[in-house]
Amino acid sequence: MPIASPPEKTGARKLAWFILALLLFSAVLALPTPVGLSGGGQVALALLALVVTLWISECVSPANSAVVLTTLAVLALIGQKLTLNAPKPLDSAGALSVMLGGFSSSAVILVAGALFLAVALKVTGLDRRVALLVMTRIGVSPSRLIIGAMAVGFVLALFIPSATARVGAVIPIMVGMVAALGLPANSGLAATLMVVTAHACSVFNIGIKTGAAQNLITLGFMQEAFGHGITWGAWFVAALPFTLGMSLVLFLLTRLLLRPEVPEEGAAMASLRSQLAALGPVTGREKRLLAVAAMLLLLWATEGWLHPIDTTTSTLFGLTLLLAPRIGVMHWAEAEKQVPWGTVILFAAGISLGTLLSRSGAATWLARATLGQLGLEEMPVVGVIAALSAFSILLHLGFASATGLASTLIPVVIAFTKTLPVPAETAFGLVMVQGFVVSFGFMLPANAPQNMLCYGTGAFTTSQFARVGVLATVIGYGLILLLSVTWWPLLGFL
Structure with missing residues (x-):
C-alpha cells in the first residue's frame, strides 16, 4: 500500500x-x-x-x-x-x-430510484444474506471461491446500480473468509478474491443495463439523439456473450496468474455458516423486499414484450411499494440518509453538460476535429468500432470514474456517428458498443472506484492487478471486435 x-x-x-x-x-x-x-x-x-x-x-x-x-x-x-x-x-x-435540465432526465430518476433499492437491500441485510448463501452453497476451494465471488457480484448487479455499494457489501465477507482460513491479508487467495471482485464488477456493469450509472448516461444521450432507447432485456441479450466470455476469461486469468491456495476448507465453511446463522431466519421485511425485487426483475426483463412500462417507471413503482406503510421495508427518513446524493447530482450535471455540448454544436465540432481526422468514414463498421474502442480504453486510463468518462465521451461519439455514411440503427449500435467499452476499468486500481475499494484492503499490489487487468483488457477488446461481426449484426444493432 x-x-x-x-x-x-x-x-x-x-x-x-x-x-x-x-x-x-x-x-x-x-x-x-x-x-x-x-x-x-x-x-x-x-x-x-x-x-x-x-x-x-x-x-x-x-x-x-x-x-x-x-x-x-x-x-x-x-x-x-x-x-x-x-x-x-x-x-x-x-x-x-x-x-439544471439534466435533473429532469428519466435516467436520473432511474438512478435515484435504483439507489433507494440498494439502500433497501442494505437496511434489511438481504445483500449480506444473499452473499453468504451463495458462498456457503458453492464451497471454498479456490475455483469455487472465484465462481462464488462472481456469482455474488452478478446477483447484486441485478438490483444495485452502484459499483461502490456492491463491492462494499462483498469485501467484508471475502476478508472474513481469508481470515477464517488462517491466511495473511495479502495471500494469493486474498489477492485473487479482491481482484475478481473488482473486475467482475466491471464485467457486470456492462452486462446489466441498470448495473451502472454510466449505462444510463449513455442511454439518456442515445434517447435524445436517436429518439429511442433499448429495453432492459435487449441490453442483457446484446451483452450476454461478452458477459459470459469475460467471466470465463477472468476465472482463467486469476487462477493461472495469481495461483490462489486454500490450506483447509473446514474453518472457512464454519465461519460462513456461523455468520449466516447469526442473521437468523429470513425476516418479513426481507421477504417483502424479495417479492418486490422479483417483480422488478420480471418487469425489466419483459419490457416492450409483455407490457409497455419502461425501466424507470417500473423502478418507481417498486420504490413506491418499498416506501409504503406496513407493506414497505423502510421509511423515507431512514433511506434518504444512506442514498449517495452526490452520485445523483454528478449524474444530472453530466447529462446537462452533454446536452450543452450537443445543443451548442461543440460535440460535432470536437468529433470532426479529433475522430474526423482519422479517416474512419472510409472504414468498415468493425474498423470504426476498433478505432473508437481503442480511443476510449486509452482515455479511460486518465479517468477515475466511468460516469465522468461517459459524460465526456458519449456526446462526442454520437456527434461523430451522425457524420458517418451508415443507417441510423447502425449509428445507434456503434454508440451502444461504446457504452459497453466505457466500463473497461480493468487496467489500473485508479480506473474505477470499486478497484480502489478492493485495493484499499491491501490484498494485492498494483502489478498483480495490472497483470490480470491488461490481459483482460486485450481479450475484452478482441471480444468486442468479434461480437461486432457476429452477434450484434445478428441482433440488428450493426
Whole structure:
C-alpha cells in the first residue's frame, strides 16, 4: 500500500489542481473562436476542459465538481450573452434552466430510484444474506471461491446500480473468509478474491443495463439523439456473450496468474455458516423486499414484450411499494440518509453538460476535429468500432470514474456517428458498443472506484492487478471486435 501524503501536502496538491482547472477554463474561453464553432460551443468546451481536469485530479468530490460546473456554466453563458437558440440572450434564470435540465432526465430518476433499492437491500441485510448463501452453497476451494465471488457480484448487479455499494457489501465477507482460513491479508487467495471482485464488477456493469450509472448516461444521450432507447432485456441479450466470455476469461486469468491456495476448507465453511446463522431466519421485511425485487426483475426483463412500462417507471413503482406503510421495508427518513446524493447530482450535471455540448454544436465540432481526422468514414463498421474502442480504453486510463468518462465521451461519439455514411440503427449500435467499452476499468486500481475499494484492503499490489487487468483488457477488446461481426449484426444493432 502506498504511504498516504500528509494532509497539508494533499490539500496543497488539490488546490493546485483546482486552480489549474480554473485556468484551463479561462484560457479556452479567452481563445479566438475557431472556425465552425459557435460561442456557445466554446463555452461548452471550456466547461469540458474544467470538469475533465476536476475528474482526473479528484481535487474536489464528484458532487462539488457538479456545483462548480453549474456555477461557472451559468456565469459564462450570461457573460457571453449567448442565446442557445432562444429568442434573446440568456439571463441567469435561463442559463440556470439549461444547466439544471439534466435533473429532469428519466435516467436520473432511474438512478435515484435504483439507489433507494440498494439502500433497501442494505437496511434489511438481504445483500449480506444473499452473499453468504451463495458462498456457503458453492464451497471454498479456490475455483469455487472465484465462481462464488462472481456469482455474488452478478446477483447484486441485478438490483444495485452502484459499483461502490456492491463491492462494499462483498469485501467484508471475502476478508472474513481469508481470515477464517488462517491466511495473511495479502495471500494469493486474498489477492485473487479482491481482484475478481473488482473486475467482475466491471464485467457486470456492462452486462446489466441498470448495473451502472454510466449505462444510463449513455442511454439518456442515445434517447435524445436517436429518439429511442433499448429495453432492459435487449441490453442483457446484446451483452450476454461478452458477459459470459469475460467471466470465463477472468476465472482463467486469476487462477493461472495469481495461483490462489486454500490450506483447509473446514474453518472457512464454519465461519460462513456461523455468520449466516447469526442473521437468523429470513425476516418479513426481507421477504417483502424479495417479492418486490422479483417483480422488478420480471418487469425489466419483459419490457416492450409483455407490457409497455419502461425501466424507470417500473423502478418507481417498486420504490413506491418499498416506501409504503406496513407493506414497505423502510421509511423515507431512514433511506434518504444512506442514498449517495452526490452520485445523483454528478449524474444530472453530466447529462446537462452533454446536452450543452450537443445543443451548442461543440460535440460535432470536437468529433470532426479529433475522430474526423482519422479517416474512419472510409472504414468498415468493425474498423470504426476498433478505432473508437481503442480511443476510449486509452482515455479511460486518465479517468477515475466511468460516469465522468461517459459524460465526456458519449456526446462526442454520437456527434461523430451522425457524420458517418451508415443507417441510423447502425449509428445507434456503434454508440451502444461504446457504452459497453466505457466500463473497461480493468487496467489500473485508479480506473474505477470499486478497484480502489478492493485495493484499499491491501490484498494485492498494483502489478498483480495490472497483470490480470491488461490481459483482460486485450481479450475484452478482441471480444468486442468479434461480437461486432457476429452477434450484434445478428441482433440488428450493426
